[in-house]
Amino acid sequence: MMEIERLRKADIFSGALVVLTGMLVILQAMKMPMKDSYGGVQNVWYVSPALFPLLVGGMLILLGLVLIRTALKAVGLEGIRSVLSFICSSELFSYFKEENNVRYYGVVVNLLGFVFVFIPHVDFFPAAILFLLVLFFMYYCGDHGTLRTLLKCSLGSITFFGLFFFSGLDQKVSATVSYPGDWLTFMTIAILIVYGVLQLRTYPEQARRFRISLIIAVVAPFTVGIIFKYFLLVPMPSEGLVIQLLDTLWYMEF
Incomplete structure (x- = not known):
């Protein structure tokens, strides 16, 4: 009681x-x-x-x-x-320090980073994929220690991206490389996937769930984004590398 x-x-x-x-x-x-x-x-x-x-x-x-x-x-x-x-x-x-609370902090940090940092500055598709991957990984990370490490990495990456965008550094880099924020986000996604595979290789059931989550994290944003962008004609909050490629394919004359 x-x-x-x-x-x-x-x-x-x-x-x-x-x-x-x-x-x-x-x-x-x-x-x-x-x-x-x-x-x-x-x-x-x-x-x-x-x-x-x-x-x-x-x-x-x-x-x-x-x-x-x-x-x-x-x-x-x-x-x-x-x-x-x-x-x-x-x-x-x-x-x-309880495990359930650490997971809650991770979800909140991920959500705040998605809304305040990624959505206004990064192409919708990689931003949404990264958000969903981190969210899923919070529940399939294997143990409490890995969960805390993931929380620290999330805080670090959001801080890095925040400084990169709000300092105007992305504008300077974009003079040399187009859509630098998008490329950095794709690199972060790749690192997270490799990290997830390495951490869950000794947990067959969680590894299977993570593979399913990876598919959902990619398919869901593309399904929702394409419907809103090309059928409902709703512009995305930030349109970058992926949307430029989709525009090229969508309006291509065969």
């Missing part, structure tokens, strides 16, 4: 973080156009590229509030005081 009560109190803290993350995602999505004219066609709000991050942000807020409500029903308002004491105690750091 004491363990359940402790977890419910921790859920109040976790729920608040989830709600805050959802609000940040929605604020960023509101910067995207809801309506636009593309190819002489006026696109309506329900085909806007902002819908997906708005949906994700809204679901995060909803789920966070449900988590807080469930926790409050278990521990009552008195539990809020206990949560504040819990936050100021050393027990909080032990809670942070």
Whole structure:
């Protein structure tokens, strides 16, 4: 009973973080156009590229509030005081180090990097593939140590890409190499795949799931992206190397 009560109190803290993350995602999505004219066609709000991050942000807020409500029903308002004491105690750091929480941090970091760093600056397809691969690998990484390593690598790569884009270095490099952010993202995807294969080679079942996840991570973005780009005529948030190639193939005259 004491363990359940402790977890419910921790859920109040976790729920608040989830709600805050959802609000940040929605604020960023509101910067995207809801309506636009593309190819002489006026696109309506329900085909806007902002819908997906708005949906994700809204679901995060909803789920966070449900988590807080469930926790409050278990521990009552008195539990809020206990949560504040819990936050100021050393027990909080032990809670942070639990495997499920490390996985949660990885998912949140991956989502924030996808929305704030990759989507505005990298071609949609490699950005979405990298996002899904990291997300899947968080659940098929084999052990807790590898999960923590993956979290550190995610933080490092997002920091690197953030500095690369926000410092304007990508603009300078693009004078020599076209779409440098896209190429770097493809290199990151290749490194992640090799790392995943090496880490999971001793886990046959997880390796099989990772192979399936790899297929889904590639097929899903191309399916959704092609439908939105060429059938619904919705421009991608950032169009780069892959979309240029698809444009060439799509509008090729046979």
